[in-house]
Amino acid sequence: MERMTDLVVSDAAQVATPTGSDGDNSNSGLEIIENGAVAIEDGVVVAVGPTADVTRAHPPENATESVDATGQTVLPGFVDPHTHAVFAGDRVDEFTAKLAGASYQDILAEGGGILRTVRSTRDASRDELVANLLENLDTMLAHGTTTVEVKSGYGLDVETELKLLEAIDEAADRHPIDVVPTFMGAHAVPKGADTEEYVDRVIEEQLPAVADAGLAEFCDVFCEAGVFSVPQSRRILAAGQELGLTPKIHAEEFERLGGSQLAADCGATSADHLLQATDEDIAALGEAGVTPVLLPGTAFSLGAAYADAAAFEAADVPVALATDFNPNCFSQSMESVVELACNGMRMTPAAAIRGATATAARAVDRTDGTGTIREGAPGDLAIATVTNYQHIPYNFGVSNVRTVIKNGTVVHRD
Numbered sequence: 001m002e003r004m005t006d007l008v009v010s011d012a013a014q015v016a017t018p019t020g021s022d023g024d025n026s027n028s029g030l031e032i033i034e035n036g037a038v039a040i041e042d043g044v045v046v047a048v049g050p051t052a053d054v055t056r057a058h059p060p061e062n063a064t065e066s067v068d069a070t071g072q073t074v075l076p077g078f079v080d081p082h083t084h085a086v087f088a089g090d091r092v093d094e095f096t097a098k099l100a101g102a103s104y105q106d107i108l109a110e111g112g113g114i115l116r117t118v119r120s121t122r123d124a125s126r127d128e129l130v131a132n133l134l135e136n137l138d139t140m141l142a143h144g145t146t147t148v149e150v151k152s153g154y155g156l157d158v159e160t161e162l163k164l165l166e167a168i169d170e171a172a173d174r175h176p177i178d179v180v181p182t183f184m185g186a187h188a189v190p191k192g193a194d195t196e197e198y199v200d201r202v203i204e205e206q207l208p209a210v211a212d213a214g215l216a217e218f219c220d221v222f223c224e225a226g227v228f229s230v231p232q233s234r235r236i237l238a239a240g241q242e243l244g245l246t247p248k249i250h251a252e253e254f255e256r257l258g259g260s261q262l263a264a265d266c267g268a269t270s271a272d273h274l275l276q277a278t279d280e281d282i283a284a285l286g287e288a289g290v291t292p293v294l295l296p297g298t299a300f301s302l303g304a305a306y307a308d309a310a311a312f313e314a315a316d317v318p319v320a321l322a323t324d325f326n327p328n329c330f331s332q333s334m335e336s337v338v339e340l341a342c343n344g345m346r347m348t349p350a351a352a353i354r355g356a357t358a359t360a361a362r363a364v365d366r367t368d369g370t371g372t373i374r375e376g377a378p379g380d381l382a383i384a385t386v387t388n389y390q391h392i393p394y395n396f397g398v399s400n401v402r403t404v405i406k407n408g409t410v411v412h413r414d
């Protein structure tokens with residue numbers, strides 16, 4: 001019997017979706033359906049397959065809305081599992097200084113970098129932060145992102161960390177993108193503070209206030225030489241866990257400190273950056289089921305060597321990809337990340353798209369099919385004006401996504 005469908009996308013040159021079931025950690029690629037279609041009801045995918053089959057059960061003319069995707073490729077909406085997208089101020093001059101030879105750590109040690117964004121963020125009103133974040137979410141959506149993780153961490157005191165998490169909460173309510181909130185009071189040591197004393201403040205003041213407000217799902221730490229040591233990071237993540245916040249960690253970015261092993265020990269959902277990760281680190285993450293998140297935009301912006309994606313592939317540990325959008329890595333686009341993953345880290349287009357969708361969903365504990373197009377998954381789609389998914393990284397530097405669907409509703413159209 002014909003049913004009334006909310007949305008039918010039909011006649012796509014390709015529907016490309018990661019294979020595998022919930023929790024599947026396999027390194028397999030994408031399933032490609034030529035001349036494909038997707039039907040969505042009540043926000044959820046109810047059919048995916050060849051257009052002839054899907055439209056027989058779900059005729060587009062009977063649907064509330066239909067999208068003719070002739071000549072286009074349908075992907076799951078991108079999942080961006082690592083951003084610092086809520087802040088105030090501008091650091092474009094640091095971009096130019098870095099091109100002239102200044103290092104990220106030198107700028108931070110002189111009170112710039114994160115600490116400079118902390119000053120402007122403390123001065124900003126909550127409304128200003130909400131407006132900034134909504135603008136960034138709009139740009140992400142236009143490039144196909146339908147789920148994003150956003151960290152606090154430019155407050156470094158109770159009042160401002162709560163202001164940031166409230167801003168994330170309000171922006172999430174007002175925007176179609178699903179926003180996953182992370183508390184990151186341990187993003188830097190405030191100027192003039194003693195690190196151990198600051199760790200105590202994160203644990204005794206910030207974490208209880210954040211948990212009380214119920215505004216964060218994850219707790220993240222910048223485990224790095226000159227920032228938070230492994231024992232300090234361990235204390236913070238354990239305290240967060242006690243309060244119901246799941247650990248994430250910035251690990252092995254500039255120096256190999258042991259953040260990967262810590263992530264494995266504490267059952268973190270993800271370990272991110274990993275530019276200096278060794279085979280031992282990769283094995284520890286794989287064995288513990290921690291999802292590695294690679295951030296090629298950060299290496300690109302820093303002029304640093306990329307993470308060794310081939311070593312993760314060789315160890316059969318699938319990687320997620322993220323923008324790391326922040327004032328030091330200023331791109332909101334997961335399309336760009338897929339391009340950099342291929343052209344910079346030499347990942348295949350299939351592995352990069354899987355990393356930006358299904359594996360990225362694992363990096364934020366989304367196990368409801370987010371990042372895939374299959375029956376029962378959220379109806380989140382990014383439709384690109386290319387006839388083959390491989391054209392997305394091949395045709396780098398341009399935006400290929402034209403239509404974005406969130407929970408079965410068209411929320412962006414170019």
Ligand SMILES: N=CN[C@@H](CCC(=O)O)C(=O)O
Pocket residue numbers: 084113114117222250253298324326327328329
């Ligand atoms: N490394 C720490 N945090 C960010 C940078 C934040 C900033 O520079 O403002 C990152 O993940 O790259």
Ligand SMILES: [Zn+2]
Pocket residue numbers: 082083084250324
């Ligand atoms: Zn980060």
